[in-house]
Amino acid sequence: MEQARQIHDKYFEVADKALSTIPAAKVLQEKTGVPKVYAAAGVAGLILILTFFNIGAPLLVNVVGFGYAAYASIAAIESPGKEDDAQWLTYWVIFGLCNVAEYFTGFLLYWIPFYYVFKLGFLVWLMLPTTRGAEKLYYGSVRPFVLSKTSVGSTQRSTNAASSQPAAAPTNLKSE
Numbered sequence: 001m002e003q004a005r006q007i008h009d010k011y012f013e014v015a016d017k018a019l020s021t022i023p024a025a026k027v028l029q030e031k032t033g034v035p036k037v038y039a040a041a042g043v044a045g046l047i048l049i050l051t052f053f054n055i056g057a058p059l060l061v062n063v064v065g066f067g068y069a070a071y072a073s074i075a076a077i078e079s080p081g082k083e084d085d086a087q088w089l090t091y092w093v094i095f096g097l098c099n100v101a102e103y104f105t106g107f108l109l110y111w112i113p114f115y116y117v118f119k120l121g122f123l124v125w126l127m128l129p130t131t132r133g134a135e136k137l138y139y140g141s142v143r144p145f146v147l148s149k150t151s152v153g154s155t156q157r158s159t160n161a162a163s164s165q166p167a168a169a170p171t172n173l174k175s176e
Contacts, residue, residue: 012037048120057116065095065123072127091127091134093142098122 015037019025025036032039047064051057069091076084102109109115125133146152 015040048117051116051120052114054116061116061120061123064120065127069095069127087129087132087135090138094126094134094137095123097142 016035019036019040025040028034028039029036047060051060069088072084073088073092076088079085112118122133125131126137127134
């Protein structure tokens with residue numbers, strides 16, 4: 001029993017530290033008196049149960065896939081570093097591609113048992129900073145496919161090469 005308590009305390013501390021960066025979690029704890037870790041676990045459990053029993057699952061899964069990612073994207077835009085910007089840009093590319101694919105194949109996907117539970121797990125895997133699933137999928141599949149089918153990569157490389165040389169003056173300017 002002591003070992004279970006130590007594991008609980010370890011994960012409680014990690015989750016509490018992570019949730020301390022979210023102002024809404026602090027306000028919820030102050031107003032309700034419920035520790036923010038337990039409130040977050042309750043919300044996550046409720047979402048998982050509702051998704052498992054397919055009660056509003058399409059809406060819930062898309063809110064989870066959009067809600068946290070939108071919050072994290074805004075935080076990334078406001079941060080001085082660019083690494084987190086790239087993470088969320090790749091997430092939105094993959095999220096968009098998945099939604100377009102789901103739109104056209106939805107009539108087949110909805111016949112898969114627990115489809116929304118799998119989709120929820122997939123979206124969480126895509127967005128978690130520890131797994132960086134969106135970047136793995138983007139660099140492993142999407143980017144090679146796009147670069148082989150379009151001139152996006154060659155345009156980028158030629159733009160980088162041209163930027164090291166001075167630009168020529170435009171010749172088609174109208175004088176007023």
